[in-house]
Amino acid sequence: MQALRLIFEFFKVSTQAEMAHRANFFIRFLNAILNLATGVLSLTVIFNQVESIKGWDMPSAMALLGVYLLLAALRGLFIGPSLESVAGMDGEIWQGTFDFTLLRPVDKQFLVSFRHWRVLMLFDLCLALGVLGYAIHLMQAELTLLAVMGFIITLIAGAALLYAALLAFSALVFWNSGFLFTWIINDLFQLARYPVELYPGWLRLVLTWIIPVGLMTTIPAQALSGKLSWQWMILTLLFTIGALIGASWLFRQGLKKYTSASS
Amino acid sequence: MNHQGGWELIKNTWQSWLQHRGFFFLLAFGWMLPLLVYLMIWSAAASEGSLAGLSQDALAGYYLVLVLVNQLTYATTNWTVGDNIRMGQISRWLIQPMSPLYHALSSEIAGKVVFMLFSIPVTAFLALIFRPQFNLSWQQSLLFIPSILLAWALRFFWGYWLALLAFWATRADSLLALQDTMIFLLGGHLAPIRLLPNWMQSLAKILPFRYMSAFPVEILTGFLDKNESLTGLLIQLGWTSTAYLLYRLVWTRGVRHYEAVGG
Amino acid sequence: MAEPIITVKNLTKVYRVPERAPGLSASIRGLFKPKFQDVEAVTDINFTIRPGEMVGLIGPNGAGKTTTLKMLSGLLYPTGGEAKVSGYTPWDRKAEYLQRISMVMGNRSAMNWDIPPLDSFRVLSKIYKVPQDQYQRTLDELITLLDMEALLKKPVRNLSLGERMKCELVAGLLYQPDVLFLDEPTLGLDVAMQRRLRIFLKQYNQQHQVSVILTSHYMADVSALCERVMLIHHGRLIFDGALQELADKLAPFKLVKLQFTTPPTNLEGFLTQFPSVEYLPSENGHHILRIARSDVPKVTAEILSNLPVADLSVEDPPIEAVIDQIYEEGKV
Numbered sequence: 001m002q003a004l005r006l007i008f009e010f011f012k013v014s015t016q017a018e019m020a021h022r023a024n025f026f027i028r029f030l031n032a033i034l035n036l037a038t039g040v041l042s043l044t045v046i047f048n049q050v051e052s053i054k055g056w057d058m059p060s061a062m063a064l065l066g067v068y069l070l071l072a073a074l075r076g077l078f079i080g081p082s083l084e085s086v087a088g089m090d091g092e093i094w095q096g097t098f099d100f101t102l103l104r105p106v107d108k109q110f111l112v113s114f115r116h117w118r119v120l121m122l123f124d125l126c127l128a129l130g131v132l133g134y135a136i137h138l139m140q141a142e143l144t145l146l147a148v149m150g151f152i153i154t155l156i157a158g159a160a161l162l163y164a165a166l167l168a169f170s171a172l173v174f175w176n177s178g179f180l181f182t183w184i185i186n187d188l189f190q191l192a193r194y195p196v197e198l199y200p201g202w203l204r205l206v207l208t209w210i211i212p213v214g215l216m217t218t219i220p221a222q223a224l225s226g227k228l229s230w231q232w233m234i235l236t237l238l239f240t241i242g243a244l245i246g247a248s249w250l251f252r253q254g255l256k257k258y259t260s261a262s263s
Numbered sequence: 264m265n266h267q268g269g270w271e272l273i274k275n276t277w278q279s280w281l282q283h284r285g286f287f288f289l290l291a292f293g294w295m296l297p298l299l300v301y302l303m304i305w306s307a308a309a310s311e312g313s314l315a316g317l318s319q320d321a322l323a324g325y326y327l328v329l330v331l332v333n334q335l336t337y338a339t340t341n342w343t344v345g346d347n348i349r350m351g352q353i354s355r356w357l358i359q360p361m362s363p364l365y366h367a368l369s370s371e372i373a374g375k376v377v378f379m380l381f382s383i384p385v386t387a388f389l390a391l392i393f394r395p396q397f398n399l400s401w402q403q404s405l406l407f408i409p410s411i412l413l414a415w416a417l418r419f420f421w422g423y424w425l426a427l428l429a430f431w432a433t434r435a436d437s438l439l440a441l442q443d444t445m446i447f448l449l450g451g452h453l454a455p456i457r458l459l460p461n462w463m464q465s466l467a468k469i470l471p472f473r474y475m476s477a478f479p480v481e482i483l484t485g486f487l488d489k490n491e492s493l494t495g496l497l498i499q500l501g502w503t504s505t506a507y508l509l510y511r512l513v514w515t516r517g518v519r520h521y522e523a524v525g526g
Numbered sequence: 527m528a529e530p531i532i533t534v535k536n537l538t539k540v541y542r543v544p545e546r547a548p549g550l551s552a553s554i555r556g557l558f559k560p561k562f563q564d565v566e567a568v569t570d571i572n573f574t575i576r577p578g579e580m581v582g583l584i585g586p587n588g589a590g591k592t593t594t595l596k597m598l599s600g601l602l603y604p605t606g607g608e609a610k611v612s613g614y615t616p617w618d619r620k621a622e623y624l625q626r627i628s629m630v631m632g633n634r635s636a637m638n639w640d641i642p643p644l645d646s647f648r649v650l651s652k653i654y655k656v657p658q659d660q661y662q663r664t665l666d667e668l669i670t671l672l673d674m675e676a677l678l679k680k681p682v683r684n685l686s687l688g689e690r691m692k693c694e695l696v697a698g699l700l701y702q703p704d705v706l707f708l709d710e711p712t713l714g715l716d717v718a719m720q721r722r723l724r725i726f727l728k729q730y731n732q733q734h735q736v737s738v739i740l741t742s743h744y745m746a747d748v749s750a751l752c753e754r755v756m757l758i759h760h761g762r763l764i765f766d767g768a769l770q771e772l773a774d775k776l777a778p779f780k781l782v783k784l785q786f787t788t789p790p791t792n793l794e795g796f797l798t799q800f801p802s803v804e805y806l807p808s809e810n811g812h813h814i815l816r817i818a819r820s821d822v823p824k825v826t827a828e829i830l831s832n833l834p835v836a837d838l839s840v841e842d843p844p845i846e847a848v849i850d851q852i853y854e855e856g857k858v
Binding site: 191 | 441454460463
């Protein structure tokens with residue numbers, strides 16, 4: 001209850017701060033449209049040359065693009081700005097104001113995860129839902145209720161995995177405050193634009209089990225087109241839970257390191 | 264013009280950039296990644312033969328050269344121009360007995376050296392994985408040199424005049440994001456120009472964006488015959504002169520505006 | 527006497543700092559066999575503080591003041607020793623504990639710079655679960671005391687340094703903490719604003735009986751606010767007691783300022799008969815003598831009866847000078 005109330009407050013204050021810069025509106029709209037246009041155009045160009053690549057055709061790739069844009073929008077909405085304000089350039093660790101965060105009588109992981117919101121990303125979110133809708137329209141015939149449920153579950157898992165990865169990479173800043181770890185995961189996340197099956201075998205393994213950007217988008221898209229086996233679904237869920245626990249552990253270790261060594 | 268002072272500035276900038284190489288390597292990694300994604304996607308698409316006459320090996324050659332050319336021509340400096348104008352840094356430069364262009368050029372040249380320290384070894388390593396192949400002739404190599412110099416100058420001055428619009432509009436750097444997107448779509452990043460749909464190919468050949476990145480690569484990897492190369496060079500020269508004139512125009516008008524409103 | 531609110535026993539903090547020798551081969555060796563150096567930041571510190579007390583923690587840069595404050599606020603694990611603040615061990619950082627303490631730092635901001643302070647305050651009140659009516663009352667009181675009604679609606683970014691410090695204080699006191707750690711609260715402020723904040727802190731302390739530990743480089747802050755000071759040097763607590771006592775102990779001399787009706791012909795020659803007197807360079811017509819405390823009556827009597835004195839005053843040396851002397855000598 002307290003958590004929800006705080007999230008509401010954070011959201012309100014962030015909105016206020018964002019409205020202060022009117023130019024942001026224009027920029028965000030432009031970015032969102034550019035994102036959408038490049039995504040859709042890329043698929044058009046690729047599937048203009050080939051019917052399908054390794055079993056992925058235009059509708060299923062479009063569904064994956066929708067998932068990608070949706071997760072990117074969620075990241076931009078709050079996970080990214082919140083964690084960046086701690087671990088990023090000019091972040092709290094860098095500036096030394098993280099002390100204040102540590103002194104608040106609230107769970108620290110909650111605080112660093114939900115504090116900053118970029119409200120205009122809701123527009124990106126809508127566009128992403130639009131792409132998903134369009135993809136579903138393209139593959140209409142194959143859609144079942146079971147597939148939709150599997151899709152929703154794995155989509156949530158994908159979002160949770162993305163959160164865990166960002167949290168874990170942000171936590172590394174406690175060991176080396178000068179290095180922008182969050183940039184690495186942001187860069188690698190671009191690989192999630194396309195199904196992992198399209199990458200060479202060794203990279204596929206890395207993107208599935210080590211830096212699971214592949215699991216985040218490929219699995220939900222497969223679920224939607226009914227290509228996902230229940231074994232994979234369970235494996236993904238277990239992996240997600242493990243990743244969440246692991247990331248949270250790493251974050252707490254980081255806090256310990258910070259409070260034993262900072263000067 | 265004070266060339267001696269300019270050279271000293273270049274040396275200083277280079278030294279300070281070397282000290283932050285971790286940061287720049289990360290930047291370079293971020294630029295490299297999307298290109299590698301599309302290399303792998305097109306590789307997968309071409310796995311059963313070739314696409315428009317391009318085999319997997321030829322695609323690998325194209326993209327790996329593009330990685331290097333893209334980093335050599337990417338004008339990082341332009342992103343800081345807007346900040347320098349807003350924060351008043353430009354006032355300090357205006358009273359120095361040296362053209363402020365040197366400040367941009369110094370970080371440009373210094374940056375290239377640092378980026379190459381990262382990119383050349385990484386590309387060499389990637390060449391072991393992707394096995395690129397292309398025939399290198401003397402003619403191609405000779406034409407490559409002016410084309411890459413012009414590509415850099417075009418991309419730099421084009422971005423510079425856009426960035427200088429910050430004299431009038433605070434968030435002019437979003438135009439740079441637009442430029443990046445156009446280069447991605449029409450500059451041979453999403454796909455080699457000849458794999459694009461016809462309407463995009465025609466656009467690519469007319470607009471300046473191909474001549475900022477893909478054009479030198481096409482020359483070096485033998486995508487173009489002699490006539491196509493020479494015509495391309497002429498168009499490239501035309502766009503570069505236009506960009507330079509636009510820069511002169513915007514700069515003189517901008518400074519006058521800046522002095523009029525008192526910075 | 528009331529139970530102490532802060533008890534510190536044998537508190538020690540040792541940082542392990544990796545040693546880096548210059549040169550490439552040395553740094554490669556360091557990769558495999560890192561060498562560490564132990565740096566004692568705080569060594570074996572003991573003290574207690576009563577509720578409502580205001581204590582100044584002074585010492586030169588790097589003496590261990592901030593390390594001590596950070597351990598007491600729970601931001602830093604100590605290497606050894608214990609501390610109890612309000613009945614809690616600070617570094618457990620229990621929510622109930624954090625609710626009771628506050629840290630205000632002169633060089634770091636807890637405010638969101640993009641929005642007006644009033645909004646930051648509201649978020650903080652939600653974080654600290656302050657009931658609505660109590661929040662309103664506290665806020666009104668603080669705003670009146672600090673005279674900052676006009677600042678509430680401007681984004682923090684547009685406030686001056688002093689105005690921002692006022693906001694930091696409100697942010698730190700909104701939830702009525704029992705203990706307040708003030709780290710250089712007047713850093714960089716002009717003299718008028720320093721005085722304004724001192725008056726506020728004194729008033730607030732009297733009305734709310736909050737216990738305060740204050741570090742400051744400005745002795746004026748400490749002497750205006752704190753009857754008791756603790757002096758840390760090289761990580762050790764070398765003095766704990768009244769400020770006046772410290773000054774007496776440290777400065778066993780007084781300054782005598784003299785003005786003459788006619789310039790004396792041989793002042794320095796006259797003074798050689800008193801070995802404990804030191805003649806300091808004169809300042810715009812004033813002659814200044816440094817005289818051992820015990821010799822002051824005798825020497826002034828001699829001067830008055832033998833020289834054409836127009837004005838004579840006896841003063842304590844400025845506290846800054848005294849403190850400077852300890853910082854340099856490192857002992858009391």
